[in-house]
Amino acid sequence: MPQPQIWQARLHEIIYESNTRAGKAFDVCLLLLIFASILAVVLDSVSSYHVVYGRAFYILEWTFTILFTIEYILRLICIKKPWQYVFSFLGMIDLLAIIPSYLSIFFAGAQSLLVLRALRLLRVFRIFKLTHFISEMQFLGSAVKGSLKKIFIFMLIVLALVIILGSIMYLVEGRKNGFDSIPASIYWAIVTITTVGYGDISPVTPLGKFVASIIMFIGYGIIAVPTGIITTDIALSTRRKETGHQTCPGCGRENHDSDARYCKWCGEKL
Numbered sequence: 001m002p003q004p005q006i007w008q009a010r011l012h013e014i015i016y017e018s019n020t021r022a023g024k025a026f027d028v029c030l031l032l033l034i035f036a037s038i039l040a041v042v043l044d045s046v047s048s049y050h051v052v053y054g055r056a057f058y059i060l061e062w063t064f065t066i067l068f069t070i071e072y073i074l075r076l077i078c079i080k081k082p083w084q085y086v087f088s089f090l091g092m093i094d095l096l097a098i099i100p101s102y103l104s105i106f107f108a109g110a111q112s113l114l115v116l117r118a119l120r121l122l123r124v125f126r127i128f129k130l131t132h133f134i135s136e137m138q139f140l141g142s143a144v145k146g147s148l149k150k151i152f153i154f155m156l157i158v159l160a161l162v163i164i165l166g167s168i169m170y171l172v173e174g175r176k177n178g179f180d181s182i183p184a185s186i187y188w189a190i191v192t193i194t195t196v197g198y199g200d201i202s203p204v205t206p207l208g209k210f211v212a213s214i215i216m217f218i219g220y221g222i223i224a225v226p227t228g229i230i231t232t233d234i235a236l237s238t239r240r241k242e243t244g245h246q247t248c249p250g251c252g253r254e255n256h257d258s259d260a261r262y263c264k265w266c267g268e269k270l
Contacts, residue, residue, distance in 0.1 A: 084251030
């Protein structure tokens, strides 16, 4: 094997594999850096701290950004198909962790988005062999994905319903009672049917209160429907396989079946 490939394999083992001493040490250090970077962003948002330590927080922010940028580049270097990693779930999270700092050069306040680095803490599942939590999360995700069409149709019905009910309330209550327009009345219908109830607009007439009462009862039923749809899909999606700890050397993706010999995304040998 040529020397560059040996170097690349060793780098892959350190960065991606959590079942080795070097890999676990790297990941634990990475988690500590993520915690520290999030803490710096949170404290910097406090005015009293920003006035006194603003310069220090700024230096820390860019230090963490440079370190995470180097780490991201190394992740791309040590796999054979970097674009597969870039568009993977963890790859997108890793990219979101560094983009805000560079955006802040052009857009003031963009650095507040650095709290997105908290998403990188999902790596704790892989580091401490808690991949069964990830498999459960993927199982739930597949159930939600299978329910999307049904939920989309249901939401279209709800949208039509709030438009109709909002228009009725506009006719019943009118401008004198705060329902200044049909869009404002539709807003009230959405707030009411979702049981949020801000109270900035409320019916005054007996007929309006009656219609509002009906909308409230409908709202409780509407909340239950998406839950029922997803629950049904979860019950139907009963086939699950135990996942292993291997990371693909080709695309960098994880959570393969425990008996898998090839990556199910790119076909690379594990």
